[in-house]
Amino acid sequence: MNPVRQINGKMIAYWQTLGPRVLPFADAATADLPLSRLLRLSMFQWSIGMAAVLLTGTLNRVMIVELGVPTSLVALVVAIPLLVAPLRALIGYRSDTYKSVLGWRRVPYIWLGTLMQFGGLAIMPFALLLLQSQTTGPEWAGPVGACLAFLLVGLGMHTAQTAGLALATDLAAEKTRPRVVALMYVMLLVGMLVASLVFAWLLTDFSPKLLIQVIQGAAVVTVALNVVCLWKQEPRNPNRTRSDRSTPSFVQAFATYREDRGVLRLLVGVGLGSAAFAMQDVLLEPYGGEVLGLSVSQTTLLTAIWTFGTLAGLAYAGRALARGWNMYRLAAVGLLIGVCGFSAIILSEPLGAANLFRAGTMLIGAGGGLFAVCTLLAAMAIADKSDNGLAIGAWGAVQATSIGLALAAGGLIRDVVNAYAAAGGPQSALHAPAAGYSFVYHIEIALLFGSLIAIGPLVSRHRPDRAVTERPFGLADMPG
Numbered sequence: 410m411n412p413v414r415q416i417n418g419k420m421i422a423y424w425q426t427l428g429p430r431v432l433p434f435a436d437a438a439t440a441d442l443p444l445s446r447l448l449r450l451s452m453f454q455w456s457i458g459m460a461a462v463l464l465t466g467t468l469n470r471v472m473i474v475e476l477g478v479p480t481s482l483v484a485l486v487v488a489i490p491l492l493v494a495p496l497r498a499l500i501g502y503r504s505d506t507y508k509s510v511l512g513w514r515r516v517p518y519i520w521l522g523t524l525m526q527f528g529g530l531a532i533m534p535f536a537l538l539l540l541q542s543q544t545t546g547p548e549w550a551g552p553v554g555a556c557l558a559f560l561l562v563g564l565g566m567h568t569a570q571t572a573g574l575a576l577a578t579d580l581a582a583e584k585t586r587p588r589v590v591a592l593m594y595v596m597l598l599v600g601m602l603v604a605s606l607v608f609a610w611l612l613t614d615f616s617p618k619l620l621i622q623v624i625q626g627a628a629v630v631t632v633a634l635n636v637v638c639l640w641k642q643e644p645r646n647p648n649r650t651r652s653d654r655s656t657p658s659f660v661q662a663f664a665t666y667r668e669d670r671g672v673l674r675l676l677v678g679v680g681l682g683s684a685a686f687a688m689q690d691v692l693l694e695p696y697g698g699e700v701l702g703l704s705v706s707q708t709t710l711l712t713a714i715w716t717f718g719t720l721a722g723l724a725y726a727g728r729a730l731a732r733g734w735n736m737y738r739l740a741a742v743g744l745l746i747g748v749c750g751f752s753a754i755i756l757s758e759p760l761g762a763a764n765l766f767r768a769g770t771m772l773i774g775a776g777g778g779l780f781a782v783c784t785l786l787a788a789m790a791i792a793d794k795s796d797n798g799l800a801i802g803a804w805g806a807v808q809a810t811s812i813g814l815a816l817a818a819g820g821l822i823r824d825v826v827n828a829y830a831a832a833g834g835p836q837s838a839l840h841a842p843a844a845g846y847s848f849v850y851h852i853e854i855a856l857l858f859g860s861l862i863a864i865g866p867l868v869s870r871h872r873p874d875r876a877v878t879e880r881p882f883g884l885a886d887m888p889g
Contacts, residue, residue: 450580451596452638453519453573456631457566458600460526463627464490464562465816466712467608468537470694470705471620478540484691484820486555490563491687491816494809500571515576516643522569523635529561530628534621569635576643595723598716605712615705671867676807678863679784682740683808684815685856686747686777688849689754691816692823693770696754696846701763711770718774722746725775726782736783737868743779744857746772751850751857758843780860781808787867819849 469487472478500518507514536554577593611623667673689696694708722743729739750772757766788804823845 446642447577447592448596449640450573450577450638450642451593452634453569454593454597455600455603456523456526456634457570458597458602459604459627459630460530460562460566462601462604462608462712463530463624464559465690466605466694467612467705468533468624469691470698470708471612471615472537472540473695474698474705476537476540478537479824480691480695480820481824482540482552482820484817486552486559487691488813488816489556489559490566491809491813493560493563494567494813495806496564497567497571497805497809498803500568501575504572504575513643515572515579516639518572519569519576519635519639522565522567522572523632525561525565525568526631527565527628529558529563529565530624530631533558533562534624538617538621573638580642595720598719602713602716605710605716609707609710609713612705672803674863674867675784675787676803678740678860678867679788679804680807680811681856681863682744682747682780682784682860684811685744685853685860686773686780687812688815688819688853688856689751689773690812691820692846692849693754697763697766700758700843700846701761701766703763711767714767714770715774718771719778721771722775722778723782726779735868736787737864740780740783740787740864741861743776743781743783744861746776746779747857748776748854750776751854755847755850758847784864822849822852 464487469483472483473480504514504518507517509517532554536551536558540551540555574593608623612619694711697703697708697711698705726739729742750769753765753769753772757763757769785804825845826848827845
């Protein structure tokens, strides 16, 4: 045999054995769903991550600092996409029971979500500029236009993501389904990371015209990504979508889910913890710009730092669960990491330490990711007695509603406290603008301790003889 060919054969055999061990999602692919098709399917998560960076990262800082829009109004419009997130359970249910002569269930909803995202992003920059300096027309046109733009983007994101994850679940084999869903979640974080870096580079020399170009460019990229993602993915099956078939009752399924023990306590803990980690989302970048004097480019990079922290939290969760950690105790570790992160951010202002602020941002990402993954695992464990999709939908509805309310409350509280400090409050203790931000961060620490109290009694529900101990639990096994 040719020595070169023999060496090549040994190298190929080595990489075939190395892949599943080194690449966490190499074993998610199957003959029917190869890795190339799986990665192409995950592209819809890139568009979701890009929109998330725009809404909760770049735009809220630009509106508050550069455009001078009141923080309370910014918090309201940024919270709109999250407040419609409870509809995700209904969207998933409707895509399950969709009736169509073409035989598609998921594609129509993904395409509808794509069009709504495109429409919202297309009108958003003009609505924001009208909100800043309106010279003609009624005064309500600016706020209404901004709310409409954020509402369209939010509905589009939730519709496309819910149907896209359902399509990924449909196409995946049962044994690889958790890995496929986990890949979808990681690709969302990758999309957010790449988008934050690109936006930071594009907006280095900020101007209103450049903002319009960036947002409308994001609208075009959204359509392009989702068209490539959808191409020849869902097989047509008219028998599955025929109009005369029977469909299950959503109300009955939800009633069955509520009968499981520990559900309400878990959801209360999820709500408090999610609100605690999210209340700072609309304030983090403005805090860096207004209090610490960071530029638009520097504060946009905070999303990348937060994403790195989240990925670190996911990796730690995989290792800890592989060692048999209790999922509720691991969620509590995430809450305590969050307490450390918010403490670092509070201290960054009196110390004038921008790097301490960045470290706190990374800790918040790590703690939030760890908490979200472990509580979702807990919801799936409870779902052994109920429908898995409904359990995850309820978890997502509580989480998203809490996040939306926390975003709106964070901006309002910041404005009220700063107005009180500027009007002659106890000046030795309160100094605007840092006072409002610090007050919100202290509330978030209190909410984290409230979540700890809620999930504490659930530790006894953990059963070490479950699948966690049957084989090592790695990053590829985590649900999205």
